[in-house]
Amino acid sequence: MNDIKSDTKKHKMKSAKIMRDLMTTYYxxxxxxxxxxxxxxxxxxxxxxxxxVAMDILPIYPENHGAMIGASKMGEDFCIxxxxxxxxxxxxxxxxxxxxCAKFKGGPIGGLPAPDxxxxxxxxCGTVMKWYEIQARYFDVxxxxxxxxxxxxxxxxxxxxxxxxxxxxxxxxLEKVTKKRLDHDRMAEVGKLSLEAxxxxxxxxxxxxxxxxxxxxxxxFFFLALIVTLRGTTTAVDFYRKLLLEMxxxxxxxxxxxxxxxxxxxxxNLPIWYQLKWLSGKFAxxxxxxxxxxxxxxxxxxxxxxxxxxxxxxxxxxxxxxxLNIVIDQMADQxxxxxxxxxxDGFVMHSNRSCKPYSFGQLDIQHI
Amino acid sequence: xxxxEIFHHAISDPAMVAEQIKEKQRKIIGYLCSYAPxxxxxxAGFHPMRLFSSRAEIFHADNHLQSYCCSLVRGVLEESLxxxxxxxxxxxxxxxxxxxxxxxxxxxxxTGYEFFADVVMPVKLNTKSSHDYxxxxxxxxxxxxxxxxxxxxxxxxxxxxxxxxxxxxAYLKKxxxxxxxxxxxxxGSDMHxxxxxxxxxxxxxxxxxxxxxxAKLETCDTAAVQSASxxxxxxxxxxxxxxxxxxxxxxxxxxxxxxxxxxxxxxWFDGQVPFVDxxxxxxxxxxxxxxxxxxxxxxxxxxxxxxxKLAKEKRADGVIFMLLxxxxxxxxxxxxxxxxxxxxxxxxxxxxxxxxxxGSGQLATRLETFIHMMG
Ligand code: SF4
Ligand code: SF4
Numbered sequence: 001m002n003d004i005k006s007d008t009k010k011h012k013m014k015s016a017k018i019m020r021d022l023m024t025t026y027y028x029x030x031x032x033x034x035x036x037x038x039x040x041x042x043x044x045x046x047x048x049x050x051x052x053v054a055m056d057i058l059p060i061y062p063e064n065h066g067a068m069i070g071a072s073k074m075g076e077d078f079c080i081x082x083x084x085x086x087x088x089x090x091x092x093x094x095x096x097x098x099x100x101c102a103k104f105k106g107g108p109i110g111g112l113p114a115p116d117x118x119x120x121x122x123x124x125c126g127t128v129m130k131w132y133e134i135q136a137r138y139f140d141v142x143x144x145x146x147x148x149x150x151x152x153x154x155x156x157x158x159x160x161x162x163x164x165x166x167x168x169x170x171x172x173x174l175e176k177v178t179k180k181r182l183d184h185d186r187m188a189e190v191g192k193l194s195l196e197a198x199x200x201x202x203x204x205x206x207x208x209x210x211x212x213x214x215x216x217x218x219x220x221f222f223f224l225a226l227i228v229t230l231r232g233t234t235t236a237v238d239f240y241r242k243l244l245l246e247m248x249x250x251x252x253x254x255x256x257x258x259x260x261x262x263x264x265x266x267x268x269n270l271p272i273w274y275q276l277k278w279l280s281g282k283f284a285x286x287x288x289x290x291x292x293x294x295x296x297x298x299x300x301x302x303x304x305x306x307x308x309x310x311x312x313x314x315x316x317x318x319x320x321x322x323x324l325n326i327v328i329d330q331m332a333d334q335x336x337x338x339x340x341x342x343x344x345d346g347f348v349m350h351s352n353r354s355c356k357p358y359s360f361g362q363l364d365i366q367h368i
Numbered sequence: 369x370x371x372x373e374i375f376h377h378a379i380s381d382p383a384m385v386a387e388q389i390k391e392k393q394r395k396i397i398g399y400l401c402s403y404a405p406x407x408x409x410x411x412a413g414f415h416p417m418r419l420f421s422s423r424a425e426i427f428h429a430d431n432h433l434q435s436y437c438c439s440l441v442r443g444v445l446e447e448s449l450x451x452x453x454x455x456x457x458x459x460x461x462x463x464x465x466x467x468x469x470x471x472x473x474x475x476x477x478x479t480g481y482e483f484f485a486d487v488v489m490p491v492k493l494n495t496k497s498s499h500d501y502x503x504x505x506x507x508x509x510x511x512x513x514x515x516x517x518x519x520x521x522x523x524x525x526x527x528x529x530x531x532x533x534x535x536x537x538a539y540l541k542k543x544x545x546x547x548x549x550x551x552x553x554x555x556g557s558d559m560h561x562x563x564x565x566x567x568x569x570x571x572x573x574x575x576x577x578x579x580x581x582x583a584k585l586e587t588c589d590t591a592a593v594q595s596a597s598x599x600x601x602x603x604x605x606x607x608x609x610x611x612x613x614x615x616x617x618x619x620x621x622x623x624x625x626x627x628x629x630x631x632x633x634x635x636w637f638d639g640q641v642p643f644v645d646x647x648x649x650x651x652x653x654x655x656x657x658x659x660x661x662x663x664x665x666x667x668x669x670x671x672x673x674x675x676x677k678l679a680k681e682k683r684a685d686g687v688i689f690m691l692l693x694x695x696x697x698x699x700x701x702x703x704x705x706x707x708x709x710x711x712x713x714x715x716x717x718x719x720x721x722x723x724x725x726x727g728s729g730q731l732a733t734r735l736e737t738f739i740h741m742m743g
Contacts, residue, residue, distance in 0.1 A: 086703030088720070090436065090694050122491055126466045126663055129491060130700035136668050137704065145492050145665060149501075150469055152486040158508060162490065162501035169497065328473040353436040356696065360470035363432050364477055 013219065015243045022235060023225055030058050030113050039116040039178060042135065044128045045228050046298070047121035048146060048170065048319050050194050050311065053232035054187040055174050057117075061228055062135075065112055066094030069101065071276065072108040093354040095131040102138060115139055117177050119170075121146040123325040125357040144173045148320040152327050155317055163316040171312075191311025194232040198300040200240035201227045205300075207247040208291040209342050212256030213264065214247045217290035218280040219257065221271040227299045258289040266338055267293035268365075269350040269358050292342045294335065298323040301334070328361035332368035369584065371577045372558045375565035382417070382568050386455035389415050389570055395457035395483075400444060400471075402636040402661065403462040403489055405506055405651060410571065411521045411529035412513035418567035418632075419444050419453065420610055432474045438694040439722050440608065441467045448479050458483020458516075460509070463491070465663045465697050485512045493656045493666045503652045510648070526647040532571055537637040539578035540566065544627060544634065546585050548682050551599060551624035553585055556615025559625070563633060564610070600742035601626045603679050605705070606690035607698050608632040611721075614690070617732045621739040627682040629675060630690070635659050662697035671701055672708035679714050685742040686715040688735070693722040715742060 033040050041052050045063045052059045069075050075097050081104055082096035083089055089096075098112075105111040118141060120132035129145060136143035146166055149159045171182050204223070207214050223243060230236040250256075265283070267290045272279060283290060301323045307314040323331065339347065349366065352359050378385050386396055394415040399406075406416040421443020428449035429442045447453055458481040461472035476484050487509045490498040514521055540563060547554055562581070566574045600623045604614075608631045618625060628634050639658035641650045659674055660666040679687055687709055691698045702718065709716045717738045719731060 086706060086718075088691075088699040088702075091696060091699055095700075126469075126491070127696055127700070129665055130662070130697060133665065133668050134700065134704065143668065147490055147492045147498065149488040149490065150463065152472065152488060156508070158501060158504040159488070161504070162497055165497040165500075169495065327476075328470065329477060351434055353434070356437070357466040357470065360433055360437060360467060361473055363434070364474055 042115040043119040212261035214250035216257040262287035375561040557612035605629040623739040
C-alpha cells in the first residue's frame with residue numbers, strides 16, 4: 001500500500017521494508033502479550049500513549065486496524081456485519097469495521113488481541129467515545145476517557161486545569177489497573193523519545209518542500225504507522241532517523257516520488273485506504289505529486305506545546321490542541337501556511353462522509 | 369382548549385413570537401441543544417429561544433455543510449442564512465456532537481449576529497474534575513453575558529431565573545404524569561406544541577398558561593377519556609421529534625404516547641436545579657444529574673438502564689426509536705438500547721427519519737403494524 005510508483009529500482013524506498021518488519025514484530029508482540037504477562041490497552045489514534053509505554057503496557061490502535069481492514073478491502077464485509085448488529089451505514093467506517101471485527105474476528109490479521117483496558121481521547125472526534133463505550137461493554141474492561149474540550153477560543157485556563165487534572169487521573173487509572181506505580185524517570189525518558197520521534201517525523205515531512213519531492217503523501221500515509229503506534233520508544237526514533245537520512249539522500253540524488261513532477265498538491269482528510277493505489281496512479285499520470293497532507297502532520301501539529309523536561313504538564317496542552325480539535329478558521333490558517341511552505345499549486349479536499357469532524361467546515365475552509 | 373391554541377399558534381410562527389418579545393425589551397439568544405444554560409441567559413435579561421428548522425428546502429446551507437449532516441443542523445443553518453432568524457441578537461453553542469461543533473464554527477464565520485458564544489462543556493459527566501470544569505465553563509459564560517449586557521448578573525437574578533425555569537419544568541413533568549395516568553386526556557400533537565412552545569415563548573406567559581392547563585386537566589372528567597386506557601402505551605426515544613404528524617399516526621393506529629426520552633421532550637426539562645448556596649454549582653448539579661444525552665458520558669450503561677426504567681415506569685407496551693438520519697451519537701447507542709429493551713422484553717421499533725421520510729406512507733404503515741402488534 002505504499003511505494004507504488006517505484007517502477008524503477010532506484011525509486012524503491014529501503015525504509016519501507018524495515019517499517020513493514022517493525023510493524024510485523026510489533027503485532028506479533030501484541031499477539032503474544034497474554035503469554036508474556038503483558039497488558040494491552042486499546043487507544044485512540046490521538047490518545048496519550050506515552051504513559052502506557054512508560055508502564056510497559058502494549059498500545060493497540062483500533063483505528064489503525066480499521067485502516068488495515070480498509071486497505072485490505074475487507075471493509076465492506078465487516079460493515080455489512082455491523083449493519084446486521086444494528087449500526088447504521090452512515091457511521092464512521094473505521095468504528096463499524098472495528099466493532100464488528102471484535103465480535104466476528106477475522107480480518108487481515110485475524111482480529112486484534114483483546115484489550116485489558118481502553119483509553120479514549122476525544123480530541124479527534126465524538127465518535128471515538130461512543131465507539132469505546134461499545135467496546136468497554138463488549139469486552140467488559142475498564143475505560144478511561146481523556147476529555148479534551150475543543151479549543152474554540154484557544155486553550156483557556158478552564159480547559160488547562162481540567163485536562164491537567166485528568167492526566168493525573170489517567171496515571172491513577174493505569175496504576176490501579178496494572179497494580180504498579182508509574183516510574184517518573186522512565187516517564188520523562190519516554191516523553192523525550194516521543195518528542196524526538198515527532199520532531200524527526202516533522203523533518204521527514206518537511207523534505208517534501210523540495211522540488212521535486214522525494215516522497216508523496218501516499219508514502220507519508222504508509223510511514224505514519226510507527227509514529228502513531230510506537231512513539232515514545234527508541235524503535236520509532238531510530239526508524240525515523242533512518243528514514244530522514246534516506247529522504248535527504250533522495251533529495252541530493254534528485255530522486256522524486258512522481259517521475260515528472262509538475263504540479264504540487266496538498267491533500268485534506270483521511271486517506272482513502274481502499275483506493276490508494278488507484279488514486280496515486282491517477283495523480284502520477286497527471287504529473288501531480290501530493291506533497292503534503294493535513295492528516296499525517298496531525299501527529300506533530302501540536303509539538304510546539306511539548307516541554308520535554310516537563311512532559312506530563314505539557315502533554316495536556318499538546319493533546320488538546322491538535323489539528324482536529326481547533327476551529328476551522330485556525331485549520332484554514334494552518335493549511336495556508338502549509339501551502340506556502342510546501343510551495344503547493346493546489347489543494348485537494350476529500351469530503352469523507354464517514355468522518356464528520358474532518359469534513360464539516362471544509363466548504364468554508366475552501367473559501368478562506 | 370384555547371390555551372393549546374396559543375401554543376400551536378406560537379410554534380407555527382416563532383418570528384412573530386420573537387417580535388413580541390423584543391417589544392418587551394428582551395433581546396433574543398438562540399440555541400439548539402438541551403444543555404444550553406437558559407437560566408443564565410434569562411438572568412442576564414435576554415430571552416432564550418430554541419431554534420428549529422422549518423424544513424424548508426436546503427439552498428444556502430449546501431454551500432457550507434455536506435448532505436451527510438443531520439437535517440437539524442443543516443436546517444437551522446439554512447434558516448439563519450436565509451435571513452429567517454434576523455430577530456436574533458445572537459446564539460450560544462454548548463458542546464454537543466461533532467456536527468454542532470462544526471456548525472458553531474460555520475455559524476460564527478457566516479452569520480452576522482451581535483452575540484456569539486461557545487460553551488465548551490465537558491463530555492464526561494461522572495468525575496469530580498468534570499463537575500469542576502462544568503462550573504468553570506458556566507462561570508465563563510456568565511461573564512460573556514455580563515459583558516454583552518454591560519452589567520453584573522447577581523446571585524439574586526440567577527436564583528429568580530432558576531426558580532422560574534424550575535417551575536416550568538415542574539409543570540411539564542406534572543403534565544407528563546397526568547398524561548401517563550390518563551393517556552386520553554391530551555393528545556400528542558397538543559403536548560408537542562406545549563413543550564416546544566415552552567422553549568420559544570415568553571417564559572412568564574408560558575408559566576401562566578401551564579398553570580391554567582394543569583389545573584384544567586387535573587379537574588377534568590377522566591371518565592370521558594377512559595377510552596384510551598386500554599390503548600397500547602408508547603414511549604418515544606431519540607434525538608428530537610418535531611413532527612406532530614407522528615403523534616397523529618400513532619393515535620390513529622390506536623396507540624397513545626405516554627412518555628419520551630427526547631432532546632425536545634423530557635431530556636430538556638428533566639430534573640430540578642437544586643437550591644444550594646452557589647447558583648452556578650446548582651446549575652452544574654442539574655446538568656450532571658439529569659438524564660444524559662448520548663453525546664455525553666456518565667457511564668457505559670446509563671442510557672440503556674434509563675430507557676428500560678422509563679418504559680417500566682410508564683408501563684409502556686412498546687418503544688419507538690425516532691432517530692434523525694446522520695445523527696451519530698444516537699445511531700451508536702441504538703443497538704445497545706435495543707438490547708436492553710429486548711432483554712426486558714419490551715417491544716421496540718426503529719424509525720430513521722429525515723425531513724422527507726415523513727411524507728412517505730411507508731413510515732405510517734410501519735408504525736401502524738407495530739402498534740397493532742401490541743393491540
Ligand atoms: S469519525 Fe473521523 S476522526 Fe473519528 S474515528 Fe472516525 S475517521 Fe477517525
Ligand atoms: S440530531 Fe444528532 S447529529 Fe444532529 S445535532 Fe442532534 S446530536 Fe447532533
